[in-house]
Amino acid sequence: MLxxxxxxxxxxxxQEYVSTGEPVGSRIIARKYMVTISPATVRNVMADLEEMxxxxxxxxxxxxxxxxxxxRYYLNDIMELKALPRLEKSMISRHMAKSLGxxxxxxxxxxxxxxxxxxxxxxIIMPKLDTVFFKRIDFIRLDExxxxxxxxxxxxxxxxxxxxxxxVSQDQLNKYTxxxxxSYADLxxxxxxxxxxxxxxxERAKFDSLVHQALSLGMTALEGxxxxxxxYIQGKESVYNSPDLVKLERLRDIVNAFEDKGRIVxxxxxxxxxxxxxxxxxxxxxxxxxxxxxxxxxxxxxxxxPVGSLGIIGPIRMDYSRVIPLVGYxxxxxxxLLEDL
Amino acid sequence: MLxxxxxxxxxxxxQEYVSTGEPVGSRIIARKYMVTISPATVRNVMADLEEMxxxxxxxxxxxxxxxxxxxRYYLNDIMELKALPRLEKSMISRHMAKSLGxxxxxxxxxxxxxxxxxxxxxxIIMPKLDTVFFKRIDFIRLDExxxxxxxxxxxxxxxxxxxxxxxVSQDQLNKYTxxxxxSYADLxxxxxxxxxxxxxxxERAKFDSLVHQALSLGMTALEGxxxxxxxYIQGKESVYNSPDLVKLERLRDIVNAFEDKGRIVxxxxxxxxxxxxxxxxxxxxxxxxxxxxxxxxxxxxxxxxPVGSLGIIGPIRMDYSRVIPLVGYxxxxxxxLLEDL
DNA sequence: GTTAGCACATAATGTGGGTGAGTGCTAAAT
DNA sequence: ATTTAGCACTCACCCACATTATGTGCTAAC
Numbered sequence: 001m002l003x004x005x006x007x008x009x010x011x012x013x014x015q016e017y018v019s020t021g022e023p024v025g026s027r028i029i030a031r032k033y034m035v036t037i038s039p040a041t042v043r044n045v046m047a048d049l050e051e052m053x054x055x056x057x058x059x060x061x062x063x064x065x066x067x068x069x070x071x072r073y074y075l076n077d078i079m080e081l082k083a084l085p086r087l088e089k090s091m092i093s094r095h096m097a098k099s100l101g102x103x104x105x106x107x108x109x110x111x112x113x114x115x116x117x118x119x120x121x122x123x124i125i126m127p128k129l130d131t132v133f134f135k136r137i138d139f140i141r142l143d144e145x146x147x148x149x150x151x152x153x154x155x156x157x158x159x160x161x162x163x164x165x166x167x168v169s170q171d172q173l174n175k176y177t178x179x180x181x182x183s184y185a186d187l188x189x190x191x192x193x194x195x196x197x198x199x200x201x202x203e204r205a206k207f208d209s210l211v212h213q214a215l216s217l218g219m220t221a222l223e224g225x226x227x228x229x230x231x232y233i234q235g236k237e238s239v240y241n242s243p244d245l246v247k248l249e250r251l252r253d254i255v256n257a258f259e260d261k262g263r264i265v266x267x268x269x270x271x272x273x274x275x276x277x278x279x280x281x282x283x284x285x286x287x288x289x290x291x292x293x294x295x296x297x298x299x300x301x302x303x304x305x306p307v308g309s310l311g312i313i314g315p316i317r318m319d320y321s322r323v324i325p326l327v328g329y330x331x332x333x334x335x336x337l338l339e340d341l
Numbered sequence: 342m343l344x345x346x347x348x349x350x351x352x353x354x355x356q357e358y359v360s361t362g363e364p365v366g367s368r369i370i371a372r373k374y375m376v377t378i379s380p381a382t383v384r385n386v387m388a389d390l391e392e393m394x395x396x397x398x399x400x401x402x403x404x405x406x407x408x409x410x411x412x413r414y415y416l417n418d419i420m421e422l423k424a425l426p427r428l429e430k431s432m433i434s435r436h437m438a439k440s441l442g443x444x445x446x447x448x449x450x451x452x453x454x455x456x457x458x459x460x461x462x463x464x465i466i467m468p469k470l471d472t473v474f475f476k477r478i479d480f481i482r483l484d485e486x487x488x489x490x491x492x493x494x495x496x497x498x499x500x501x502x503x504x505x506x507x508x509v510s511q512d513q514l515n516k517y518t519x520x521x522x523x524s525y526a527d528l529x530x531x532x533x534x535x536x537x538x539x540x541x542x543x544e545r546a547k548f549d550s551l552v553h554q555a556l557s558l559g560m561t562a563l564e565g566x567x568x569x570x571x572x573y574i575q576g577k578e579s580v581y582n583s584p585d586l587v588k589l590e591r592l593r594d595i596v597n598a599f600e601d602k603g604r605i606v607x608x609x610x611x612x613x614x615x616x617x618x619x620x621x622x623x624x625x626x627x628x629x630x631x632x633x634x635x636x637x638x639x640x641x642x643x644x645x646x647p648v649g650s651l652g653i654i655g656p657i658r659m660d661y662s663r664v665i666p667l668v669g670y671x672x673x674x675x676x677x678l679l680e681d682l
Numbered sequence: 683g684t685t686a687g688c689a690c691a692t693a694a695t696g697t698g699g700g701t702g703a704g705t706g707c708t709a710a711a712t
Numbered sequence: 713a714t715t716t717a718g719c720a721c722t723c724a725c726c727c728a729c730a731t732t733a734t735g736t737g738c739t740a741a742c
Contacts, residue, residue: 378716379715379717380716381718382714382715382716399724400724401721402721402723402724403724470742
């Protein structure tokens with residue numbers, strides 16, 4: 001357990017490190033932050049903090065740099081969140097209203113705002129198909145082998161893919177379409193899946209061949225639907241062009257990390273489950289070369305069901321007290337917006 | 342005008358530079374490529390070639406490096422294309438057959454193959470909407486303000502967007518849909534646009550309000566359709582991780598250049614017009630920091646109409662005699678494939 | 683418990699010499 | 713009139729070494 005003073009010093013070190021990016025020496029802390037005590041005292045505390053794993057020294061005559069554990073402690077027990085500036089709030093509502101209508105566009109706009117306001121890269125994962133509300137399905141005969149499935153969500157997102165199978169006439173397909181659209185309004189895709197399976201073994205399906213065919217086509221259609229989530233990363237430039245990126249290898253690592261979207265999705269999915277903003281640090285980034293990066297992320301919701309996530313990604317030394325409220329606010333705005341659709 | 346021997350020397354320098362990436366000295370050329378003449382003679386020629394702008398020296402005691410102009414001359418007047426290896430041809434046909442069906446998937450596969458075979462990044466621009474053959478249009482009422490337009494091409498590509506306007510019932514929308522689908526089969530989007538405008542002032546449109554409404558909705562639908570071309574860049578890693586990328590600033594330039602997709606599209610569009618493979622070098626790359634990069638690109642066609650382009654992008658020192666046939670072959674395979682759809 | 687003072691470690695920076703690669707030029711050879 | 717050999721010269725690169733600045737840990741005094 002840290003004393004008040006210890007916390008003050010750790011906090012000061014982190015603040016200083018966040019703003020300069022350089023290892024922090026005892027002098028600076030005693031001069032700028034803790035004027036009542038001497039550098040020597042600060043050094044004693046620093047030695048303790050290092051022993052606890054919150055700081056480390058790049059080399060013996062350098063100052064201290066906070067470790068991911070140090071940041072973690074700071075986030076949990078020291079930092080106080082700042083209120084989101086009125087200006088940023090209004091900027092967000094203004095832009096979000098503008099793009100209203102096309103959900104994909106709205107989400108992209110949200111991400112773009114995050115990156116511009118935070119000066120970091122931002123990430124958004126589009127709604128998981130399972131949780132999306134079904135509006136309409138269409139089958140379009142392309143040729144004798146291929147049928148196009150177009151799935152529209154209530155929010156107006158379109159998912160499409162091609163299924164292969166026996167040749168069915170467009171007229172017949174239209175009948176299936178009508179049947180499915182009439183029967184499954186207002187369900188999520190997941191619910192629809194379940195319903196289809198249930199109905200398949202019902203009396204009706206056994207005797208009515210149209211119903212049977214329609215259900216079976218519906219099932220294959222939903223099976224084949226793309227399950228890799230789409231993810232957008234915007235504002236990579238601000239990370240790439242960050243002035244404290246001075247080693248070639250570091251940049252290379254980061255560039256590669258951004259290319260590896262699968263890994264980012266996996267990491268983000270972990271935060272999706274429970275509500276609120278999560279900060280992912282150090283090892284949680286699962287990526288060699290991303291140890292000194294971090295993600296601030298949150299799920300966003302529709303009717304309290306998590307459907308996707310969003311966040312920002314940048315160097316571990318970021319101003320969490322500003323960024324966390326930002327991400328939180330954006331998740332809320334987005335969730336509210338989705339509520340209505 | 343260069344003599345045979347001069348060409349031989351320029352060719353040798355480029356070959357050597359392509360394979361090593363290092364400035365080429367007179368010794369190497371005399372030893373490895375032009376055994377009949379001495380280094381001193383080579384030096385004389387090199388001095389001439391430098392004066393002509395085909396070579397330059399990084400510093401006085403270094404060998405020579407070909408300039409973009411040197412490469413240009415080499416490409417036009419010296420290089421001989423190699424036939425595409427049987428192995429690569431069969432690899433291409435095998436993979437392209439696999440992904441047949443979903444055009445977007447096919448195109449992405451083509452690009453992925455380009456990048457894997459050439460060990461460079463590859464670029465593909467999806468078919469321009471204008472040139473795409475219309476299969477079907479659907480209007481889906483999302484709510485009182487928003488109508489979703491789903492446009493399907495004969496090849497099975499789906500384009501969608503939302504239009505805003507007065508509240509029309511789904512039944513009414515279906516009538517419009519049917520009218521448009523019946524009337525405009527087998528046209529390209531561009532032709533359809535023209536037809537719509539023409540029909541709009543016809544007798545029928547004046548007296549039949551359904552026709553009038555349908556035409557007008559069709560026009561707004563086609564107007565709003567997304568006109569920014571989608572572009573995919575694959576295999577960036579092979580460029581990023583290239584071992585002769587040793588300066589941080591260089592990598593940063595390249596990373597930024599890849600992010601700036603608009604510029605790449607603009608450059609590529611220049612090659613789209615006339616057929617065949619084009620090589621873009623130096624200044625043509627329009628990008629500071631991309632001077633020592635180049636693109637080998639070609640349009641691809643459907644019914645002899647250019648619809649998109651594809652190519653590879655990598656360091657200027659690439660083996661053009663292999664890469665040009667590769668890109669050319671891929672463009673041809675793709676064009677043939679699109680012919681059938 | 684806190685502080686001043688001091689010896690110590692090390693990164694960063696600069697300097698000078700040596701080496702190797704490759705040139706340009708000149709004068710001789712073909 | 714070319715081509716070639718010879719040679720002086722330039723410059724990047726490397727290594728060893730010294731210098732400096734920073735900030736520490738430790739000890740002894742407060």
